[in-house]
Amino acid sequence: MSGVGMSVCVTGGSGYLGSWLVKLLLERGYTVKATVLDLGDSSNTDHLKALEGADERLQLFEANLTDEGSFDSAVAGCDGVFHTASPCFLSCADPLVELIEPAVGGTLNVLESCSKVASIRRVVFTSSIAALTTNRKPKGAGVLVDETWFADPEYCKETKQWYVLSKTMAEAASWKFSRENGIDLVVLHPGFIIGPHLQPTPNLSSQFFIDLIKGHGQFPEYRCVDVRDLAYAHIAAFENPLASGRYPVVGEVIMHSEIMELFHGLYPSIAAPSSGLENSNNTYEVSQKRAKSLGISFTPLEVSLKDTVESLKEKKFLTL
Template identity: 55%
Template sequence: MGGEGKVVCVTGASGYIASWLVKLLLDRGYTVHATVRSIDNHFHCYNHLNCCIFNINNVADDPKKTEHLLALDGAKERLSLFEANLSVEGSFDSAVNGCVCVFHTASPVTFSVDDPKVQLIDPAVKGTLSVLKSAAKVQSLKRVVLTSSMAAVVIRSGQPEHGFVMDETWFSDPSVCEQKELWYHLSKTLAEDAAVKFAKDNGLDLVAINPGFVIGPILQPTLNLTSEAIMGLIKNGKEVFSDGIYRLVDVRDVATAHILAFENPEANGRYCMVGEVVRSLEIMKTMNKLYPSFGQSERYKDSECVEPLPYSVSRAKVESLGVNFTPMEVSIKDTVESLKKKNLLSF
């Protein structure tokens, strides 16, 4: 199914997953309305529906945030940038107007906060509802695809014994998230829950994509959180998770899943997006195999991990959409090469 003649909206378009989503949508022929937080000081705008809309033929760009989007194939003809803020209700109205799908990716991503309610929870929950309220006004809209997270899946009390399989029927428990001060997990859990309830009450067709720890090449010029974290692991052996277990998925697979979730009329509910569950040791051994001259991973070369992984994540539902997962080795190599190309990693 091609996107010719179809208009879609991507919120938070300059982000890691969203940038790939915009690229792949343009590649498939879609016309894309891309929202970013602020363009005020970088763009000359023209008025339309009392809102600033920015077609790239008419604007100067902000290289930090949007240059990589403006450079994409098809962007000149079929990409328009819209300014919209999660905290301002109604600011997404113009961006979603006339669209057949809204891909809502915009949400704060950080694991270190002083005020979780202000910095994470309110922007995630209220921002999601703000986008959905705008979407509910659009008669042409067929579906909303929400970028949720495995953070909204994995945190619950009373986990089973080793060897269990997580799937879409698992939901994080907000009280456990709060008790463990896992504020990002709480924000994603509450945002997905609020979105599902709003969609049900307002007749919106909503599908959620729940990615794990996203790796793969970056399009944007600056490091996102997971790329920064994987770089820290590669360079310094700095663990991101205390248990050293990573639910890896390639960013290109995540973006593809979003598009397939719109294009497949049978898509429904939520989709766990995890290619492989691995220990950090396996990541470092793969690094050592790919880049033997890289000294940091030398100590992992002969290491063996005999303890079995405590769980796996089912790929059955998302594979039924047509997602083919990228092998971990390819994702790691492409991540490293991308960071080297952007002068963010050297060895």
């Protein structure tokens, strides 16, 4: 399907995922209306203006998740909306004010703007795989996480996983609003986003990878997806008339020591894990059935990791 003659909005257009989404949409012929936090900040805008097709078919709008009506002009006249904008950090002083209210209220602000535009045929919303997996269910060998899983808000509160709670509550609010207002909503649940960067400044995931490579911090496992695969999945979820509901989008689940072993193999200067490899057979899997029904082919993890590091080096975020 070609996007020629069609107009779409990307919220959070200057971000890691948003930038790639804008790039691929322009390549497919769409007219793109992207929202950024500050039109006066060149780090929000210059990399988007430099994309092929931007001069003719990219319009930038300033919008803030917490400002009611902020997205009205950006979504006006659009055929579809991709809502990727959301606060993304793992620690904060006031989770309600800093994470939950902007995520939930911001999603409702975007959907409220969409409800005023009769031409919008679908909204594609970016959630998180954590909004499926963060619960008390046992996870290990033989466990398959799919779109029927839901995070447990009470468990999120008990474990102080405020970012996950914000994504979980935002998704629940989006489904309720969409049902009540006749909006065709599709929700994607990506894992940890990796791959090359288009934006000029590090974001949370790139900074985490920089720290990881330097031997600081870790998660028990990584549910990885290449940013290019994820951007394409968003477009497929909009273009495919049969798309509906929730879509986990994860290429591979890998343990910490395994990912460090891969890094070391690609770049010997990155320290190999000090302990023996954990048994990857103990990790759960994330179903790819729904994502593959959209035509998604996942990039091999080694390719994504190498492209991530090379991009971080090129932008001078990382020296090896």
